[in-house]
Amino acid sequence: MKLAHLGIAVRSLEQSVPVFEKIFGTEAGELEHVAEQKVNVRKFHLENCDIELLEGTDPESPISKHIEKRGEGIHHVSFGIHDIQGMLDYLKAEGVGLINETPRTGADDMWIAFLHPKSTNSVLMELTEPKSE
Secondary structure (H helix, E strand, O other): OEEEEEEEEOOOHHHHHHHHHHHHOOOOOOOEEEHHHOEEEEEEEOOOOEEEEEEEOOOOOHHHHHHHHHOOEEEEEEEEOOOHHHHHHHHHHOOOOEOOOOOEEOHHHEEEEEEOHHHOOOOOEEEEEEOOO
């Protein structure tokens, strides 16, 4: 398991991306729209992990709801693994709360699944696996 990225919820990619480009000294990746999640994504590929800026595209999207309740900021911590379904099955059997019992499609054509923050000390954790594995 490795740290894959930090997801940061923002109201506006247009306003946020230039600030993060200055901070990181690099350009953000291309805009990606993930229809299933109702989110637009721009990523920064850093040396040790990625930073993912997330902008909700619908008031009912998880990102829009997060910003409404908690404001902008860190939304989730993502960990890359090699057998996402096996890990989900294991965690469920061990009593860890899951938001997703089966993986869904996320950004970068990855399988994603979230663990319930009530089981992870209020940290929203995401598991990711490339679809090609």
